[in-house]
C-alpha cells in the first residue's frame with residue numbers, strides 16, 4: 232500500500248501509540264496494529280485500531296470530566312432552564328447525548344457541567360479542553376483504513392514517544 236501524500240510504502244507495525252487530542256491531551260493506546268509511511272511518517276489505522284483509539288479516548292475523557300470539582304456541575308433542571316428547553320428535551324437531545332455537553336452520573340442522576348452548558352447555548356458545542364494546552368502541536372494528519380479508502384481523522388494528532396496522560 233502506497234502513501235497518497237508522498238508515494239512511500241506503508242509498513243505494518245504493532246505497539247503503543249501516543250495520540251494527541253485537543254480536548255483531552257495526550258493518551259496512549261497499547262498493543263495495536265497500525266501502518267506507518269516510511270517516507271513521511273504518516274499513519275494509517277485499521278478499523279479495529281481506530282475503534283480502540285476511540286474507546287480509549289472516551290475512557291480518558293470520562294475520567295477527566297469526572298475528576299473536575301463537583302461545584303462545576305448543575306442539575307438537569309438547571310441545565311434545561313439555561314438552554315430554554317424541557318428536561319425531557321435535554322435528555323433526548325442527540326448532540327448532548329453524544330457528549331457535546333460534558334456530564335457525569337452521580338447517584339443515578341446526570342449532572343451537567345455549567346461551563347459546557349453555557350458554551351453549548353452559545354455555539355452548539357459545549358466541549359472545551361479538559362487539560363492545559365501545550366504549544367508544541369504537530370501538524371500531522373492521520374487516516375483510518377476502511378476498505379482501501381482513506382478517511383482523514385482531523386481530530387487526532389499523534390506521536391510515538393512521549394509522556395503518559397495518566
Ligand SMILES: [Zn+2]
Pocket residue numbers: 234235236237238239268269270271272273
Ligand atoms: Zn508518505
